[in-house]
Amino acid sequence: MIHLYKFKDLNILLDVNSGAVHIVSDLVRDILSFFDDKDPCACKAADWHAEKAKICAALAQKYPDKALEDAMDDVETLISEGSLFTEDTPEASVSPESRGAVIKAMCLHAAHDCNMRCAYCFAGTGDYAGKRALLSLETGKKAIDFLIRQSGNRKNLEIDFFGGEPLMNFEVVKELVRYGRTREQLSDKHIRFTLTTNGLLLDADKEHFINAHMDNVILSIDGRPEVNDRMRKTPSCSGTEEHIIGKLTHITENRDGLY
Numbered sequence: 001m002i003h004l005y006k007f008k009d010l011n012i013l014l015d016v017n018s019g020a021v022h023i024v025s026d027l028v029r030d031i032l033s034f035f036d037d038k039d040p041c042a043c044k045a046a047d048w049h050a051e052k053a054k055i056c057a058a059l060a061q062k063y064p065d066k067a068l069e070d071a072m073d074d075v076e077t078l079i080s081e082g083s084l085f086t087e088d089t090p091e092a093s094v095s096p097e098s099r100g101a102v103i104k105a106m107c108l109h110a111a112h113d114c115n116m117r118c119a120y121c122f123a124g125t126g127d128y129a130g131k132r133a134l135l136s137l138e139t140g141k142k143a144i145d146f147l148i149r150q151s152g153n154r155k156n157l158e159i160d161f162f163g164g165e166p167l168m169n170f171e172v173v174k175e176l177v178r179y180g181r182t183r184e185q186l187s188d189k190h191i192r193f194t195l196t197t198n199g200l201l202l203d204a205d206k207e208h209f210i211n212a213h214m215d216n217v218i219l220s221i222d223g224r225p226e227v228n229d230r231m232r233k234t235p236s237c238s239g240t241e242e243h244i245i246g247k248l249t250h251i252t253e254n255r256d257g258l259y
């Protein structure tokens with residue numbers, strides 16, 4: 001499977017199963033667009049030559065023959081080197097260990113949702129252009145098991161509760177911290193927990209838990225009140241500064257040497 005996308009002037013090609021990233025020319029991008037629903041590895045040799053001829057004919061008006069021929073050769077080389085259209089086996093797609101990689105840190109999306117609507121939001125106001133949803137406890141536990149299983153000899157691991165806004169799913173966050181603590185004892189690992197929050201839902205109980213269990217807490221605010229309120233609004237479009245400043249100050253003052 002491949003993902004092909006544009007960033008500024010660059011055509012970026014990700015081969016999902018191998019993890020290889022290529023910067024490709026417009027010509028190679030046009031060639032690969034013919035394979036949207038067809039993997040060239042699945043073509044038998046004769047089919048592949050027929051496929052090549054078809055693509056070259058389709059692009060003949062746009063590019064010189066020699067350039068087309070060279071670009072097709074480049075595509076074939078990448079395929080034969082195993083960095084394009086790599087075979088989609090379960091091991092290749094989900095197991096970093098099978099590629100000799102070790103995982104030491106995990107960003108857990110506790111909430112695919114947010115209670116703010118920031119003007120510049122990188123996450124589509126929390127839902128990442130998908131369905132608004134919360135992480136289930138069951139999936140979170142499986143993720144922690146996966147991290148520990150794939151961490152090799154590394155003793156120190158990191159989990160960042162992220163979103164959207166993770167405090168929208170705080171009961172699950174708390175349970176996952178407890179679960180992580182039991183799992184680290186059994187596996188001789190140490191997990192550092194971090195929580196990233198916009199602060200709107202902070203209250204005394206949450207602050208107490210966070211300051212007791214999170215090694216790091218990351219708080220978001222945009223400086224001066226007028227700047228924050230222009231950029232960071234609630235879903236009903238009101239500013240957020242007056243709702244968060246006291247809470248952020250309070251949790252920071254009570255970190256007791258933590259950050």
Ligand code: SF4
Pocket residue numbers: 114115116117118120121122123124125126163164165198220
């Ligand atoms: S708080 Fe974060 S996730 Fe929520 S809207 Fe703002 S930038 Fe996006």
